[in-house]
Amino acid sequence: MVNNQPKISVENLRLSYGHREVLHGLSFSVAPKEILGVIGPAQSGKTSLLRCLNRTIDFVSNAFVSGSIRIDGEDVLRTSDVHTLRRKVGMVSPLPVGLPLSVYDNVAFAPRCAGIKNRDELDARVERCLRQAALWDEVKDRLHTLGTKLSGGQQQRLTIARALSHDPEILCLDEFSIAIDPVTTMRIEDVLKELKSHMTILLVTNLVQQARRLADRTMFLWNGEIVELDRTEAIFSNQPRDKRTYDYIHGLFG
Amino acid sequence: MSASPFTVTPLVRRNMRRELAARIVLGAMVAAMVLPLLAIIAYLVAKGAPLISLKFLTTNPTHGMREGGIWSALLGTIYLVVIALAVSAPIGVLCAVYLNEYAKDNWLTRIINLAVVNLAGVPSIVHALFGLGAFVLFAGIGRSILAASLTLAIMTLPVIIASTKEALAAVPMSFREACWNVGASRWQTIWSIVLPNSLSGILTGVILQVSRTAGETAPIMFTGAVFFKKIQPGTLFAYSLTDQCMALSMHLYTVTTQVTNAPEPLPYAIALVLLGAVLAVNAASIIVRSLLRSRKKW
Numbered sequence: 001m002v003n004n005q006p007k008i009s010v011e012n013l014r015l016s017y018g019h020r021e022v023l024h025g026l027s028f029s030v031a032p033k034e035i036l037g038v039i040g041p042a043q044s045g046k047t048s049l050l051r052c053l054n055r056t057i058d059f060v061s062n063a064f065v066s067g068s069i070r071i072d073g074e075d076v077l078r079t080s081d082v083h084t085l086r087r088k089v090g091m092v093s094p095l096p097v098g099l100p101l102s103v104y105d106n107v108a109f110a111p112r113c114a115g116i117k118n119r120d121e122l123d124a125r126v127e128r129c130l131r132q133a134a135l136w137d138e139v140k141d142r143l144h145t146l147g148t149k150l151s152g153g154q155q156q157r158l159t160i161a162r163a164l165s166h167d168p169e170i171l172c173l174d175e176f177s178i179a180i181d182p183v184t185t186m187r188i189e190d191v192l193k194e195l196k197s198h199m200t201i202l203l204v205t206n207l208v209q210q211a212r213r214l215a216d217r218t219m220f221l222w223n224g225e226i227v228e229l230d231r232t233e234a235i236f237s238n239q240p241r242d243k244r245t246y247d248y249i250h251g252l253f254g
Numbered sequence: 255m256s257a258s259p260f261t262v263t264p265l266v267r268r269n270m271r272r273e274l275a276a277r278i279v280l281g282a283m284v285a286a287m288v289l290p291l292l293a294i295i296a297y298l299v300a301k302g303a304p305l306i307s308l309k310f311l312t313t314n315p316t317h318g319m320r321e322g323g324i325w326s327a328l329l330g331t332i333y334l335v336v337i338a339l340a341v342s343a344p345i346g347v348l349c350a351v352y353l354n355e356y357a358k359d360n361w362l363t364r365i366i367n368l369a370v371v372n373l374a375g376v377p378s379i380v381h382a383l384f385g386l387g388a389f390v391l392f393a394g395i396g397r398s399i400l401a402a403s404l405t406l407a408i409m410t411l412p413v414i415i416a417s418t419k420e421a422l423a424a425v426p427m428s429f430r431e432a433c434w435n436v437g438a439s440r441w442q443t444i445w446s447i448v449l450p451n452s453l454s455g456i457l458t459g460v461i462l463q464v465s466r467t468a469g470e471t472a473p474i475m476f477t478g479a480v481f482f483k484k485i486q487p488g489t490l491f492a493y494s495l496t497d498q499c500m501a502l503s504m505h506l507y508t509v510t511t512q513v514t515n516a517p518e519p520l521p522y523a524i525a526l527v528l529l530g531a532v533l534a535v536n537a538a539s540i541i542v543r544s545l546l547r548s549r550k551k552w
C-alpha cells in the first residue's frame with residue numbers, strides 16, 4: 001500500500017467563492033480502491049470539495065481554486081479535457097435526479113455523449129449498470145418509462161447507475177441517503193461494498209455511522225479544514241486525536 | 255344544544271359576509287374584463303360579418319378601396335409576419351440560449367439583460383424610425399416588404415429573447431448539473447435536455463408575437479406598407495421581397511380615416527378578419543402547448 005501511487009492526491013487546495021474562502025488549504029490523498037469517508041457538519045465544504053474534484057466548480061462563476069489535485073498523477077485543475085475527467089470521476093448528488101428521459105436513456109445518456117452509438121453495446125452497458133445499482137430487477141420490464149416517474153429511492157439508484165455508466169474509476173457520493181428510506185440506503189451500501197473491489201470511492205455522508213460501516217479511512221472536515229484524517233477505527237475510537245472529532249461523532253457539537 | 259360546535263358566532267358571520275363581498279367584487283372585476291371583449295367581438299361580427307365571403311378575402315380592393323376585397327392587404331400581412339418571425343425567432347431563441355446557458359454572470363451580461371428588458375418596452379413608433387433609418391436609408395433596401403419585416407423582427411426580438419429565457423430558466427438546474435456530472439458538454443446538455451423540455455414555452459412566446467406583429471401599423475408605415483396596391487389574385491407568391499405591400503392593420507387605418515364614403519361595414523369586416531386571424535393563431539398556440547404539456551416529464 002505504501003509504495004502504491006495514490007489515486008487522488010490533493011495538495012494545499014484552496015477554494016473561495018468571491019472573497020470568502022471556504023476551503024483553507026486541504027492536503028490529503030486517497031489510495032486506489034479505498035473508501036474514504038468524509039464527515040462534517042453542514043456548510044463545512046464537503047460538496048465544494050467534490051465539485052473541485054470533477055471540475056463542476058467551473059460552473060460557479062465566482063469560484064476561485066488554487067493548489068493542486070492530481071488523479072493518477074494528472075493535474076485536474078489544469079487539464080483541458082474536463083469531459084474525460086468527469087467521466088473518470090462519477091458523481092452522485094444528494095437529491096436523486098432522474099433526467100426527463102426514459103430509464104434506458106437515463107443510463108445510456110453518458111455513453112452516448114461519449115460517442116458510443118452501437119445499440120448492442122449500449123444495451124449491455126445499461127443492463128450492467130442497472131444491475132450494479134441493484135435496480136435492474138425492478139425496472140427491467142419498464143425500461144422505456146420516464147426515469148422521473150420512479151420512486152425517490154429508485155431514482156437515487158438510477159442516479160448511481162448513471163454515474164457508473166461512463167466507467168468511472170472514482171465514485172463520489174454526496175450524502176446520497178439524505179432523501180431516501182433506510183431500506184434503500186442499506187441496499188445501496190451493499191452495492192458500494194461490491195463496487196469497492198474495482199473503484200475508489202469518496203463517501204461524503206451526513207450519517208457518521210455510515211462512514212463507520214463503510215469507510216477504510218475517515219476524514220473529519222470542519223469549516224473548510226481537515227480536523228482529522230485517520231483509519232476509521234481510530235476516528236471512531238474513544239480517543240481520536242482531536243477532541244472536536246469526538247464531540248462531532250457523539251453529537252456534542254455546537 | 256347551546257354548546258353545539260357549529261353555532262354561528264358573530265365572528266363566523268363576519269367572515270361569511272367578507273367572503274361574500276370578496277366573491278362579488280372579484281367576480282365583478284372578471285366581468286369587467288370579459289364583457290367588453292365579448293362586446294367587441296359581437297359588435298364586429300354584427301357589423302362586419304355580412305361583408306365577409308371567400309370573394310372578399312381573395313379579391314383586390316377596387317374603386318378607391320370602396321369596393322372589392324382585401325386580398326392584397328391580407329397577403330401583405332402574411333408576408334410581413336412570416337418573414338419577420340422567420341428572422342426574429344431563430345435569432346431570439348439562440349440569443350436567449352446564449353444568455354441563459356453560456357454567458358457568465360458579469361457586468362456585461364447584466365447590461366445586456368437589462369437592455370433586452372428595456373428594448374421590449376420601447377414603443378413601436380421608435381422601432382419604426384430605427385427601421386427607416388437603418389434598413390430603408392442606411393442599408394439602402396428601400397421601402398419594401400424586406401425592410402418592413404426586418405423592422406418588425408427587431409421589434410419582436412427582445413420579447414422573444416425574454417420569453418425564451420423564461421422558458422429555459424423553468425428547466426430545473428439539477429438536470430443540467432446531472433448532465434455535466436456525467437461529462438456532457440454544455441451543448442449536449444442543452445440539446446438533449448434543456449431545449450426539448452422548454453419547447454412548449456419557447457413556442458408559446460414566439461406564437462404570441464404573431465398577433466403583435468400582425469397588429470402593428472407604425473413600424474410598417476414608414477418602411478414598406480402602402481395605402482393601395484393591386485396584386486395578382488389566386489397565388490401566394492404575388493409579392494416579392496423588394497415590393498411594397500398593403501397590410502391589414504394599415505388598410506383598416508386607411509379606410510377609416512382617409513377614404514371618404516367607404517361603405518360602413520368595410521372597416522368592421524377588415525377588423526374582423528384581423529381579429530379572427532389573431533385568435534386562430536393564439537388558439538393554435540394553446541393547442542400546441544397543451545399537446546406538449548400532456549407529455550410533461552417531471
Ligand SMILES: Nc1ncnc2c1ncn2[C@@H]1O[C@H](COP(=O)(O)OP(=O)(O)O)[C@@H](O)[C@H]1O
Nearest residue numbers: 017022040041042043044045046047048049060
Ligand atoms: N455557489 C456558491 N456560491 C457561494 N457560496 C457557496 C456556494 N456553494 C457553497 N457556498 C458556501 O460554501 C460553504 C461550503 O458549502 P458546501 O460545500 O455546500 O458545504 P457542505 O456540503 O459541507 O454542506 C458554505 O458556507 C456555503 O454557503
Ligand SMILES: [Mg+2]
Nearest residue numbers: 046047048174
Ligand atoms: Mg453538501
